[in-house]
Amino acid sequence: MNTDEKKDEKSLHFIEEIVEEDLKTGKNDGRVLTRFPPEPNGYLHIGHAKSICLNFGMAQKYGGATNLRFDDTNPATEDVEYVDSIKYDVQWLGFNWVQELYASDYFGQLYQFAVELIKKGLAYVDDSSAEEIAAMKGTPTEPGTDSPYRSRSVEENLALFEEMRQGKCAEGSRVLRAKIDMAAPNMHLRDPLMYRIKYARHHRTGDTWCIYPMYDFAHGQSDAIEKITHSICTLEFIPHRPLYEWFIENLSIFPSKQYEFARLNLTYTVMSKRKLLQLVNEKHVSGWNDPRMPTISGLRRRGYTPESIRNFCDRIGIAKRDNLIDMSLLEFCIREDLNKKALRRMVVLDPIKVVITNFPEGKVEPCPSENNPEAPETGNREMPFTRELYIEQEDFMENPPKKYFRLAPGQMVRLKSAYIIKCEEVIKNSDDTIQEIRCTYIENSKSGQDESGINVKGTLHWVSAAEAVPVEIRLYDRLFKVEDPSSESGDFKEYLNPESLTVITGYAEPALREAQPGESFQFLRKGYFCTDEESTTEKLIFNRTVTLRDNWAKSGK
Numbered sequence: 009m010n011t012d013e014k015k016d017e018k019s020l021h022f023i024e025e026i027v028e029e030d031l032k033t034g035k036n037d038g039r040v041l042t043r044f045p046p047e048p049n050g051y052l053h054i055g056h057a058k059s060i061c062l063n064f065g066m067a068q069k070y071g072g073a074t075n076l077r078f079d080d081t082n083p084a085t086e087d088v089e090y091v092d093s094i095k096y097d098v099q100w101l102g103f104n105w106v107q108e109l110y111a112s113d114y115f116g117q118l119y120q121f122a123v124e125l126i127k128k129g130l131a132y133v134d135d136s137s138a139e140e141i142a143a144m145k146g147t148p149t150e151p152g153t154d155s156p157y158r159s160r161s162v163e164e165n166l167a168l169f170e171e172m173r174q175g176k177c178a179e180g181s182r183v184l185r186a187k188i189d190m191a192a193p194n195m196h197l198r199d200p201l202m203y204r205i206k207y208a209r210h211h212r213t214g215d216t217w218c219i220y221p222m223y224d225f226a227h228g229q230s231d232a233i234e235k236i237t238h239s240i241c242t243l244e245f246i247p248h249r250p251l252y253e254w255f256i257e258n259l260s261i262f263p264s265k266q267y268e269f270a271r272l273n274l275t276y277t278v279m280s281k282r283k284l285l286q287l288v289n290e291k292h293v294s295g296w297n298d299p300r301m302p303t304i305s306g307l308r309r310r311g312y313t314p315e316s317i318r319n320f321c322d323r324i325g326i327a328k329r330d331n332l333i334d335m336s337l338l339e340f341c342i343r344e345d346l347n348k349k350a351l352r353r354m355v356v357l358d359p360i361k362v363v364i365t366n367f368p369e370g371k372v373e374p375c376p377s378e379n380n381p382e383a384p385e386t387g388n389r390e391m392p393f394t395r396e397l398y399i400e401q402e403d404f405m406e407n408p409p410k411k412y413f414r415l416a417p418g419q420m421v422r423l424k425s426a427y428i429i430k431c432e433e434v435i436k437n438s439d440d441t442i443q444e445i446r447c448t449y450i451e452n453s454k455s456g457q458d459e460s461g462i463n464v465k466g467t468l469h470w471v472s473a474a475e476a477v478p479v480e481i482r483l484y485d486r487l488f489k490v491e492d493p494s495s496e497s498g499d500f501k502e503y504l505n506p507e508s509l510t511v512i513t514g515y516a517e518p519a520l521r522e523a524q525p526g527e528s529f530q531f532l533r534k535g536y537f538c539t540d541e542e543s544t545t546e547k548l549i550f551n552r553t554v555t556l557r558d559n560w561a562k563s564g565k
Contacts, residue, residue: 021326023062023267027070027238036237040072043236044098044105045227047079048090048211050281051296051303052097054317054338055272061321062269063240064103075234076105080112081226083210091211093296097304101314107234111226112212114233118221119173121229121259122184122202126165130258131202132158133168134185141183144190145198151191152198158187172205175218179205186225188254196251200224228252231264239264242271243330270327275335276486276505277302278494292504293487299551300487300508310484311528311538311553313349316342332492339554346528346536346553351379351386354424354469355516355531355550357481359398361444361473362415364429366451367395372475375455377425380530389519393426396473398515403468404445406434413466415445421466424532428453428462469532476515479548482540483510516548523548530556 020028031038042063046052052060067074076098080086098105111118125131134141134157146152160168172182184203192198202225207218228251231239239252249266256263273279278287279302287293287301296303299310307317320341324333354377374390399415408416415421420430433446453460485508490496493503523529523539531537535556540549 022328023066023238023240023269023326024069026267027066030237031070036235039235039237040067040070041075041235041237042067042072042240043075043077043231043234045077045079045111045230046094047082047085048087048094049082049085050090050285051093051305053279053281053284053302053304054274054307054320055279055302056097057101057304057317058272058321058324059240059242060098060101060103061318062326064098064105066238066240072237073106074103075107075109075236077109077230077234078111079223079227079230080110080210080212081220081223082206083208083220084206086211088211093305097308100308101304101317109230109234110212111221111230112210114226114230115213115217115221117233118226118229119219121255121261122169122221122225123166124259125186125202125255126169126184127162128258129162130187131184132160132165132187133172134158134183134199135181138180141185141201145195146190148193148195154190155185155199158199169203172203172219173217175207177205179207181205184219186251186255188251194247194250196224196247197254200251224248224251225255228255228264228266229259229261231266232256232259232261235262236264239266241266241268243268243328244271268328270330272321272324273330273332273492274302274338275332275491276488276493277335278488278500280494283494283500286501290501292501299482299484302487308526309538309541310551311346311536312338312342313345313528316345319345335486336558339558342554343536343556346530348382349380350528350530350536352377352381352532353517353520353529354391354471355479355481355514355520355534355537356398356400356469356471356476357512357514357531357534358401359515360401360404360442362397362399362429362470363444363446364395364397364449365432365446366448367393369395371395372472375426391425391517391519392472392475393423394472394474397423397470398473398476399423399468399470404431404442406442413464414468415447415466420450420462420464421468422453422455422464423470424467425455426470427451427455428458428460428464469534471515471517473515475518477518477521477548479514479516479520479550481512481514481537482549482551483512484508484552485510514550520548521545523550528553 044063064074144153185199188197201222203219297305297309320338373393375393376388377391379386403414427449429447429449435443437443450460488503489505490503493500525541527539536553537550543549
């Protein structure tokens with residue numbers, strides 16, 4: 009084996025090694041079929057993106073395919089809205105499924121599987137309450153106790169299960185349990201629930217069913233029905249694997265295999281659908297697609313690209329141990345992507361007026377400015393230069409310290425793509441605030457044609473006061489103040505960052521009038537911004553995707 013082959017071999021993660029070994033030995037007739045099985049009870053988040061990239065990416069790499077299967081076994085929490093959003097997100101990330109399937113497609117077959125296990129004496133109907141069943145389970149160190157209904161005959165169980173199916177039993181009055189081992193060290197094998205009664209209209213099957221399979225019963229059998237070769241789950245499903253295998257073995261169906269990898273946990277946010285739903289329902293955010301949310305729809309609205317998310321998932325890799333990934337890595341990936349793609353534009357967020365006293369009133373001079381230095385093929389656009397301009401408040405200081413290279417009395421700076429200017433006078437209001445800064449420009453110093461011979465160390469962005477477009481700027485920041493809000497004591501919502509959203513009015517160069525929803529830009533010296541979905545030609549709205557640098561690392565927040 010040569011060095012390059014060794015390098016390639018080392019770069020495989022453990023699931024790829026399993027797949028390659030299976031292919032080498034001819035297992036599953038050389039097929040690779042994975043599945044992505046979300047429950048349609050909420051919007052997908054960045055953690056799901058990792059699973060999507062793994063399942064679809066693995067199948068692509070090895071010439072296989074991936075099913076999109078909705079785990080729709082709980083009608084009380086599921087909705088078509090979530091189904092549609094999940095499908096859109098998967099495709100937006102750049103993946104396509106070979107079949108769109110639903111656990112509800114298999115309700116009839118799963119029911120027959122349950123009947124088969126009853127007939128084999130491996131399942132029984134239990135009339136105990138949820139509290140009684142929980143008490144009978146025992147503890148991790150103490151065995152459970154048998155249900156008084158565990159010894160029911162096959163005939164009685166079949167009749168009672170049929171009554172459950174026909175809607176003759178009250179919700180919560182009965183369940184179907186697998187008969188395994190109440191003393192098993194693995195609590196999941198202590199006669200787990202297979203079916204419960206639930207009178208709720210299902211988004212696909214309507215009122216056809218009033219009993220619904222539990223996840224552990226539906227999941228493995230759905231995999232087997234579809235002949236999934238590699239069922240990839242997160243680490244919390246390791247204890248469920250013996251039950252997954254027990255059902256498949258006792259039903260003598262296709263032997264799908266479950267493999268587990270570390271889930272993605274990201275700093276300064278939460279990944280629990282339950283907690284994200286709380287944030288939405290309690291109006292801490294504007295919705296599932298609020299740009300502060302870790303949902304794929306929220307990240308998309310904020311300006312994250314499919315490429316940046318796929319790159320992020322690739323960089324963090326596939327591991328066997330859970331860890332907390334720093335948000336700054338995700339931000340690095342979007343900066344890297346947008347640096348290559350995003351058109352540059354000038355926008356002043358906190359304006360102060362500059363008057364060029366020796367520039368003619370009413371004159372508008374076009375100043376060519378490059379759209380993206382990383383992509384010369386994008387060409388230039390023309391910035392209108394006029395007598396009155398806006399620069400950032402922070403770019404002027406009346407009494408500057410040494411080595412201050414921005415604008416100050418008597419000091420010169422270059423205006424990006426335009427001229428060198430010199431501060432001559434500061435005009436103040438009666439309350440001592442600055443009304444305007446009066447400057448002169450050096451006529452032969454225009455960018456690209458500079459013959460002045462003057463060297464300045466500071467370059468500022470600017471917009472024409474007369475030609476600028478007022479825009480709404482939404483400055484988004486981390487949703488939480490602490491790295492891992494779920495691990496803190498008390499209510500996780502106590503750690504929400506009150507400064508996660510600041511809304512201001514900025515002044516943009518005229519080229520941004522044409523900005524379309526979803527379009528990303530680099531606002532020079534300010535960060536990357538995305539045109540919001542609510543933006544119109546009458547009211548332009550931009551969301552900050554990310555700052556140009558990691559401000560949190562610098563500030564020690």
